Amino acid sequence: MTSPTLIPQESRLTGTAPVSVVRGDLAEVERRGPLKFADPAAWLVRSALAEAAQALPAAPGETAGIIGVSEFATGQSLRAVAADAVEGHSSPRRFVAASPGTLVGLSSIEFGHVGPTLLLTMPEEPGWALAHTIAESWLTGEVPSTTWVAIVSYTVEASGAHRATCRWVSAPSPAGEVASP
Numbered sequence: 079m080t081s082p083t084l085i086p087q088e089s090r091l092t093g094t095a096p097v098s099v100v101r102g103d104l105a106e107v108e109r110r111g112p113l114k115f116a117d118p119a120a121w122l123v124r125s126a127l128a129e130a131a132q133a134l135p136a137a138p139g140e141t142a143g144i145i146g147v148s149e150f151a152t153g154q155s156l157r158a159v160a161a162d163a164v165e166g167h168s169s170p171r172r173f174v175a176a177s178p179g180t181l182v183g184l185s186s187i188e189f190g191h192v193g194p195t196l197l198l199t200m201p202e203e204p205g206w207a208l209a210h211t212i213a214e215s216w217l218t219g220e221v222p223s224t225t226w227v228a229i230v231s232y233t234v235e236a237s238g239a240h241r242a243t244c245r246w247v248s249a250p251s252p253a254g255e256v257a258s259p
Contacts, residue, residue, distance in 0.1 A: 091214055093247035097130040100241045107240075119150065119232050119240065120184040126242035127185045127228050134246055138226035143193035143216055146182040147205030147231040151197070181232060193224040202231045202243075210247070217249040225249075 101107055104118035107125070123146065131138060162168040182195045194216055198205045206229060213227040230244040 090250055091210060091217065091247040092250050094130050094133040094245055096243050096245040097126060097133070098241050098243040099126040099129060100235075100239050102239050104240055116180050116184045117151075119148070119242075120180045120182075122240055122242040123181055123230050123232050123244075124185045124188055126244040127189070127230055130228065130230075130244035130246055134226070138191070138228070138246060140190050141193040141224045142189075142191040143213070143224040143227040144182045144185055144191060144195045145209040145212055145227060145229050146195075146197040147200065147202055147209055147229070148181055148197070148233065149199060149201050149205075150232060150234050151181050151199060182230070185228070185230075193227075202233050205231060213247050214249075217247070222249070 099122060101122060104122065107118045107121045127144070179195075179197055182197050185191070186195055196212065198208060200208070209229045213229060216223040216227055217225070226246055226248050228244055228246050230242060232240070232242045234240055
């Protein structure tokens with residue numbers, strides 16, 4: 079399964095190639111620890127972010143930023159909260175898991191990143207173009223917010239498969255090479 083063309087041609091950023099993690103069913107996604115109640119889509123995003131980070135020359139550091147793009151976000155948990163409400167009860171754990179921000183927040187917590195985060199609730203292709211523009215601002219502003227940004231998306235394919243795609247980006251170095259964190 080391939081992801082759409084996600085890197086805008088006009089982007090000045092350098093970084094890793096996009097890496098996708100695909101699962102036919104979100105029940106197949108590994109969840110663990112005290113955050114296991116987070117939406118499974120957030121765990122899939124976390125997997126893509128970790129796999130893409132393996133291509134970096136060094137760890138991105140705690141100030142790494144994350145920009146998420148998804149029009150689906152935490153839909154599974156949101157539907158579970160709605161179903162519980164119909165039954166007259168709901169779990170506080172499900173409310174936390176259902177927050178759309180969990181899609182990027184879980185990875186920030188898991189990897190200790192305290193840089194800027196943002197979730198764009200929009201379709202993947204235009205979202206990646208906007209995410210690159212925002213990342214460029216974070217990375218090349220007068221006072222850069224961070225040295226690395228993970229741009230990650232979550233979508234549900236027409237086949238029903240769940241796909242998370244991540245690309246780590248940085249500002250170009252003077253020689254046009256990927257900067258070391």
